[in-house]
Amino acid sequence: MPAPVALAPRRPRTPATTALAGTHPAREHPGIARRSIALSSATRALSVERLNQIMADTMTLRDLYKKHHWQVNGPNFYPLHLLYDKHYTEQAALVDVIGERVQMLGGTTIAMAPDVAAITVVPRPPREREDSVSQLRRLLDAHEKVIDEIRQAARTTGEAGDAGSNDLLSGAVLQTNEMQSWFISQHLPEGPTAHD
Numbered sequence: 001m002p003a004p005v006a007l008a009p010r011r012p013r014t015p016a017t018t019a020l021a022g023t024h025p026a027r028e029h030p031g032i033a034r035r036s037i038a039l040s041s042a043t044r045a046l047s048v049e050r051l052n053q054i055m056a057d058t059m060t061l062r063d064l065y066k067k068h069h070w071q072v073n074g075p076n077f078y079p080l081h082l083l084y085d086k087h088y089t090e091q092a093a094l095v096d097v098i099g100e101r102v103q104m105l106g107g108t109t110i111a112m113a114p115d116v117a118a119i120t121v122v123p124r125p126p127r128e129r130e131d132s133v134s135q136l137r138r139l140l141d142a143h144e145k146v147i148d149e150i151r152q153a154a155r156t157t158g159e160a161g162d163a164g165s166n167d168l169l170s171g172a173v174l175q176t177n178e179m180q181s182w183f184i185s186q187h188l189p190e191g192p193t194a195h196d
Contacts, residue, residue: 033106039162041106047165048107050153053119054173055098055110057146060122061177062091064142071129080132080187087180094173101168121145136188143181150174 032041032048039047069084099109110116117124122142130138150169158166 031108035104035106037104037164039105043160043162044105044107046160047157047162048102048105050156051098051102051105051165051169052107052110053121054146054150054153054169055095055102056116056120057122057149058091058094058098058173059110059116060120061139061142061146062088062095064122064125064139065091067125068130068135068139072132072135073129074132076132076187080135083183083187087183090176090180094176097168097172101165105162105165121149133188136184139184140181140188143177143184147174147177147181150177 030045032045034041035044037044065084065088069081069088072080072084099111102109110119122145125138150173154166154169154174157169
């Protein structure tokens, strides 16, 4: 029978080793589970923070689409009813992939409505029904805010070396929101907004 392998004793944590904890993939960062994906826990924590912001904004935008889907009225009811539902479904798919990326990084995905409402950049709409033009303008404004957050998050994750999160954000998440914003803008009587 082979002799047991002696393990080196653990070194006590000093201020120097504590400071390095965020730069070594095997060291832990508060709230971040260990993952063997060649990213430091500090990088993963930063990405989780940015992704959870995008998650909250995406969940809010998804729910705004469903609200408008249920409450739309007027002469453009049918095409808008279908468009809002299509965009809702696309936002719901983004919620799933963003949430999975957060979990993959060892983080905890934001999930409950009060937590989402506390951090989203999308303003809360009135409870009452709005006319279709107001709905479209509200969605266009929400998309612009979310797209700005996505670009910032993509830049942050890219600079931190998290290519996977950067790819997700600058790929599917950004492109879906840009496409939806374009579709919404084409339904406004005056066309695209003054930001053009």
